[in-house]
Amino acid sequence: MKKILILLTLLSFIAETNAQNKDYPYKPIPFTEVKLTDEFWSHRLEVNRTATIPLAFKKSEETGRVKNFIQAANHEGKFCTQYPFDDTDIYKTIEGASYSLSLHPDKKLEMYLDSMITIVGNAQEPDGYLYTARTMNSTHAWMGKARWEKEHELSHELYNSGHLFEAAVAHFQATRKRSLLNIAIRNADLLDQVFGEGKLSVAPGHEIVEMGLAKLYRATGNVKYLNLARFFIDARGKRKYAKTSKESDNVWETGEYWQDHKPVIEQTEATGHAVRAVYLYSGMADVAALTDNQAYVNAINKIWENAVGKKTYLTGGIGTAGDGERFGKNYDLPNESAYCETCAAIGSVYWNLRMFSFHGDAKYFDVLERTLYNGLIAGIGLDGLSFYYTNPLEMNMRDGTISGENKRSPWFGCSCCPTNISRLIPSVPGYIYAQKGNSLYLNLFISSSTQFQLDAKNSVSISQQSNYPWDGNIKINVEPLKNASFKVYVRIPGWAKNEPFPSDLYTYSDGKKPEISLKINGQKVDYQLENGYAVLNREWKKKDLIELNLPMEIRKVKANENVKDDIGKIALERGPLVYCAEFSDNSGLTGNLLLPENVNLNAEFRPDLLNGVMTLKGSAKAVIISEDKQSVSTRTQDFLAIPYFARSNRGVGEMKVWFPTKIINIDLRSE
Amino acid sequence: MKKILILLTLLSFIAETNAQNKDYPYKPIPFTEVKLTDEFWSHRLEVNRTATIPLAFKKSEETGRVKNFIQAANHEGKFCTQYPFDDTDIYKTIEGASYSLSLHPDKKLEMYLDSMITIVGNAQEPDGYLYTARTMNSTHAWMGKARWEKEHELSHELYNSGHLFEAAVAHFQATRKRSLLNIAIRNADLLDQVFGEGKLSVAPGHEIVEMGLAKLYRATGNVKYLNLARFFIDARGKRKYAKTSKESDNVWETGEYWQDHKPVIEQTEATGHAVRAVYLYSGMADVAALTDNQAYVNAINKIWENAVGKKTYLTGGIGTAGDGERFGKNYDLPNESAYCETCAAIGSVYWNLRMFSFHGDAKYFDVLERTLYNGLIAGIGLDGLSFYYTNPLEMNMRDGTISGENKRSPWFGCSCCPTNISRLIPSVPGYIYAQKGNSLYLNLFISSSTQFQLDAKNSVSISQQSNYPWDGNIKINVEPLKNASFKVYVRIPGWAKNEPFPSDLYTYSDGKKPEISLKINGQKVDYQLENGYAVLNREWKKKDLIELNLPMEIRKVKANENVKDDIGKIALERGPLVYCAEFSDNSGLTGNLLLPENVNLNAEFRPDLLNGVMTLKGSAKAVIISEDKQSVSTRTQDFLAIPYFARSNRGVGEMKVWFPTKIINIDLRSE
Incomplete structure (x- = not known):
């Protein structure tokens, strides 16, 4: 027995040594090594530090997320929030606060983190298990009776672990303190004892533990975490589902919802729950880089081509359908009902950074930059205190109210997006x-x-x-x-080379090559x-x-003709920014606007507006309904577009990214 | 043993005698006793006799429906049509031809029926089983390996029997020939041997055998058929489905699709596949009348209130949703995507006739007449040779083509509607x-x-x-x-008394009491x-x-405000007829029309138009798109509405029943 242990240790040492020689060929300079002097981003990071992070901690306390940890430590009480993954809001905010501390030392915040980490540590069971709902002996429909029993569905036990690992590594890197890292290691060691070849196997119901374990491996050098990440990735596609993808469009029936319909190396399309998907692809990239797994790389290359070629909004947003927060079919990109979850945009940034790190190709940064400057930061209000969960490309008046999630909220029952954005914003220096x-x-x-x-x-x-x-x-x-x-x-950004997008999904309509x-x-x-x-x-x-x-012309974008919802329409861009028209600047409506293809627009910086934004000004045609509601007419009126990211900071009303250039048909609506 | 048999015979005689004393209190005068002199209907019956019935037989021969019977007789070949219920198209056409013969003797047709019945009889197995797909030893995904194995789902074995019984009774009544009746009796006797207490039990996957057995009981006086009908009805609601109706909206998962989610006497809402539903309710009415079953009556009374109060289109059409050809939720009555299957309208006529026969209330005939003159005969072209499967209340230009089933077809792969209408039209004299x-x-x-x-x-x-x-x-x-x-x-029709509908689902907007x-x-x-x-x-x-x-004013209808799709709209009626505007009479479009609430319209009979119809004439407002597609304006233009039943006899284009009275909102469409 002793001999075997020695052998195993030796083998694991060899594996570790081997593994350490492998990594991404293109290595991002970490956030800890970058000093930010940028007007646009410094302001955002400061708002994140002074407003968003304090709000996220405050809300975590107010809503019972912190109480959950305290109750777990005492093995008493009833789980007092909505979802078993609510634990992660604290991890994510600690992660964000850690990046922030690295850039802006803040003794008070550091001490607050210390106390929060103590609270987290107290909730950890002696064997390393950390999942407050179960430890306080509470019940939840999603979590099953035994540990991990419903991990393949909705228990989110490994999801919580993944976010814990990410936070722990960030906290360690930023502060060199091992307090949270040790908690993470204890938890990861438990996972290693429980899961693996010949032990328990599960395809994590919500991926992120793979990325988290890869980070933990980098931070500790312990290859077992890397091996476990690979094990979890290879566990996908083994469960039998009611229907195959050919038989059913119901992603739950087929397992596509959790990317569990096929082994990962056979997957070729971006599918299912968008956040889960991009977290998986990011984890595959990490493991592929660290273990030289070409089969993973081939798979995520194909999936990326599919995602970027057929399933990404102009804003970089991903996720077409609200039911399942998921990717739609190819070219299925409706504007008003677009889901484009803020967390999915964040995951897309993670994924594209990793794709660059493999291939050293700027096209991944074209997608990353597009996402970052548009679909992602649109998820947070300029005040840093209000958030969008979804980021549609159009809001219209329907039945007397504005469609969809029509105003920003300071928090959500499922509050993944605010805390996720609190960790993304201060990580931006690490992508430059x-x-x-x-x-x-x-x-x-x-x-x-x-x-x-x-x-x-x-x-x-x-x-x-x-x-x-x-x-x-x-x-x-x-x-x-x-x-x-x-x-x-x-x-040299694609948009500057007349190639707004790394595929033919979006092109410039005027063909100018500035x-x-x-x-x-x-x-x-x-x-x-x-x-x-x-x-x-x-x-x-x-x-x-x-x-x-870089040429800063105003450019008109056309979508691939397969995108039914954008036929005959143009969108506006300038530099890396996608623009939208909002009700406030356009006589109260945008659903009635027509932008002729030859519309002449000028850029004007407005320091007074929305913390200072470049606007696009000109004239548009507008269809106007008469006072008596009995007739319509068309008039020319002033048109103003603002960057999409700045939308919805001035009340509730219509908004539009894609503008018809011709009126082919009209629906009169009497409600 | 012998004693028991005698006792059973005696008991069955007593039951029969008892049963024979029970029936509907209000007895329709049968079609055989009514002589038609009506201009409107005589023409339709003549077209049915000379065009529709010959077409249905011709198509049954051409498509292999007749061949299926011949192959079954020889126990050879491969089932050569699409659905195992294709057998019923022949039964239904025989039924229609029988009514027709009763009204209009036709030696040739009678001889053709004789030969067709011989072909049917030859396909019957010695024990009475009649289902061509199985008898020719063919396979079909829907039919299962053993007889009745998939009857609760899609085999339609009892559905075929039900239509056979209906046809047989009609043929017997019309011709006094027992040829088809004997085939039906042999089949029904087999069912009686196979199904019942202590024998096999199943909730028929597509109801109609209940109505058919009740008819067979009336024709033969053999109470075992009536008992079997009741047995099949009571078999519903016993199967365990994946989800309850509270847990899921998926009508297949819950069994609602086949009205199998609850025992029938606990059902309170019109739900699931609309044709199945109204056939069930009709069968329940028959059995209730013949056995004095008050629990059934209570259930169908409640279901009728729900159907007529919340789930019926102005045209009498039922069935909101194409997926599942089914009833939607309360007040869910979209116009463009309305399913309103022709067969469902036919089933609704059957059901409402039976509801009247119980209660003697004219409100059932208000629904029956509305359905008959609008949603039902809209399903057949004026030529008697072209059919609609679905009957939406609006057709619009979408992506360059007209939405939905936009033109009439001479036949369908699933051709239930043409043959069903061929038997409904000549049965009309029986409802007067x-x-x-x-x-x-x-x-x-x-x-x-x-x-x-x-x-x-x-x-x-x-x-x-x-x-x-x-x-x-x-x-x-x-x-x-x-x-x-x-x-x-x-x-005195409801519409004449200022009550267009037996519930508050539709009301007249002007409140006049003519x-x-x-x-x-x-x-x-x-x-x-x-x-x-x-x-x-x-x-x-x-x-x-x-x-x-009866006052023949033109009336403007408003829908209950819960019907989202009709908010702010009016529809037009005159007498029993619902009107629509068609592209051909309204400058090519109808989606652009606005009818002010005070619009002044005049009725004008147009003998030249659509075989002679009363039209409604006036002026409407129309939103017009300029030639360069860059602007819209409103103009006043001639407006003409035609009876809804006459729609789509002049090419493919827009059509509308509900007109906005105000323009509250506009969607500009660039495709």
């Missing part, structure tokens, strides 16, 4: 730069600085300044410690484009200055 | 008159004559002449053989209204003439 060997990647245009290590003796400081996304002038300072030859890869100017030290340079990057290969010296000028 | 003791009922205003037997020595000839439905002047001749006192009940004039021998008479009938109680003598004048 990346490195592969001596090649440096600049992926996002966010004013900031960082350092790249070239070799033991030389490093490079890079900083960038711009007024992005309002302005396309980007100044990038490259400062090597010593002169050195290396490549700087500057992402000039992109790139200078080094004042001299215009020719550059090679490689995987969407301008490759600047030279001997760099102190005070070298790259000046990139 | 009824009798209870010495009280005579005039239910429909269809020019015709019949005889009532008052007692052994006296009878009354009644005839009526009118130009109904175009004209409200009805002349009724009452001719007793000898002077006698008795009551004549003349139905005068109904009733004269006897030229003298205006006061009359009592009793259950919706003008009761004329006097000593009748030869040549007595009743003159009823």
